[in-house]
Amino acid sequence: MATDQENNKQRMIKLLERPGNGSCVDCGAADPEWASYTLGVFVCQSCSGLHRNISQISKVKSVLLDPWSDAEVEFMASRGNNAAKAKYEQKVPVFYYRPTHTDCQLLREQWIRAKYERKEFVCVERQEPYSAGYREGFLWKRGRDNGQFLSRKCILSERDGALKYYNKHDAREPKALMKIHTLNASFQPGKIGQPHGLQVTYLKDNSTRNIFVYHKDGKEMVDWFNAIRAARFHYLQVAFPGAHHADLVPKLTRDYIKEGYMEKTGPKHTEGFKKRWFTMDDRRLMYFKDPLGYHWQFGITIVTPDRKFLFTCETEEEQQDWMAAFQSLVNRPMLPQEYAVEAHFKHKP
Ligand SMILES: [Zn+2]
Known part of the structure; x- marks a missing residue:
């Protein structure tokens, strides 16, 4: 019995090496160690928790820690992530947001429910609420x-x-x-x-x-x-x-590259530093008094040869993060449209 258990665990580990099974079927996170033995998919730990919310459809177990029966291993071998994607994601609209492991729980949970519970991507009639x-x-x-x-x-x-x-x-x-x-x-x-x-x-x-x-x-x-x-x-x-x-x-939509508090001073650098919430949205750095401000005080471009902006961060780690975020943008070549936008913002008082 014990050797059967060990044998089945090794077979499950081997299945993880098959194409498609090396990343979570729902969010793409690397090296999933959980599996739904009713859907036949391999998922990361975080998504396995969301599968528990649809336990009438999906039952999950740990590949390494839970016992696996011969029948369950056979079933997992007959399915797998690529086969499940071909079935449950066959009609995902091109505009539909496919979350990754860094996205909020709401997006990942609704993606999982849309796929397996509501079967929205098997049957297009169910997509009317967002495609009409x-x-x-x-x-x-x-x-x-x-x-x-x-x-x-x-x-x-x-x-x-x-x-x-x-x-x-x-x-x-x-x-x-x-x-x-x-x-x-x-x-x-x-x-x-x-x-x-x-x-x-x-x-x-x-x-x-x-x-x-x-x-x-x-x-x-x-x-x-x-x-x-x-x-x-x-x-x-x-x-x-x-x-x-x-x-x-x-x-279609974009997340902000970086957000957080920094302190800034005015153009003359003689005023005191004020704490402001900064958002880096593509090539624009914006700031406001607090994170839930209604409209930004100013929109400014990051590449500004004619003015040096002076900011301070709360910690050295934050400073490094912001510098890395700036650098990733500065290193990216600008498109002609972006030059037009920059010219526009330069003329803004
Ligand atoms: Zn996942």
Whole structure:
């Protein structure tokens, strides 16, 4: 018996070497050590915890620590990550966000539920909530002044080219109109203090503004996120006809390269240092009094030969992190469009 156990464990370890099984089927993390013996997939420890939330569909065990029966090993050998992807991911829309191991739990959990529980990527009819080009509903939106969350009607319309929200349910005019071509959305649960918190950024009068929203239902929130991505994808397809999907997908939404507190002084360097929240968004460094500021005080470019910005960080480690983040951008060649954007920001008072 004991030798059978050892034998089966060795067979399971051998299965991990097969193509596709060397990374988590759901988030891509290297060297998964857990397996779902009902779905026949290998997952990382973090995703195994999310599979436990759908235990009616997926049952997980540790490859190394749990006992494996002959039948279970045979089943795992007959399936595997590549076969599961071919089945459960066959109709993932090109705009749909596929989370990685660095993404927040909400995105990873909803990806797993969408794949195995709702089977959204086996059956396209279930994708309507985010692919229809129109979405309407209520989201909790953080108030600008007192920080309280209030229920607000939101409408995303590809035809109008905008995401809008309304302060009163019967209001005719939206409180804010966010053009799809300037939209970005990024899950920021820690910063917003809500596990489903989404930061939506847009341009108004060439200045970057933010709203912070969430929905209590995780599926609803991720559907909003993917609806924004779908709308941006369709906008970009029109704006750049013939462009490859692979070139458009990275432009749908983006996470910030680096965020955190630093202290800064004014242009003359004679004023005292003030603590500010900095966000590096692609080539733009922005700062605000606090992380949940409504609009950034200034947008500035990082490469500025005519002015030296002086910042201080709280720790040497933070300083190294920021320098590395700057360096990674400086090392990347600029595209012609980016020069145009830089010229624009230089002229901003
Ligand atoms: Zn994983």
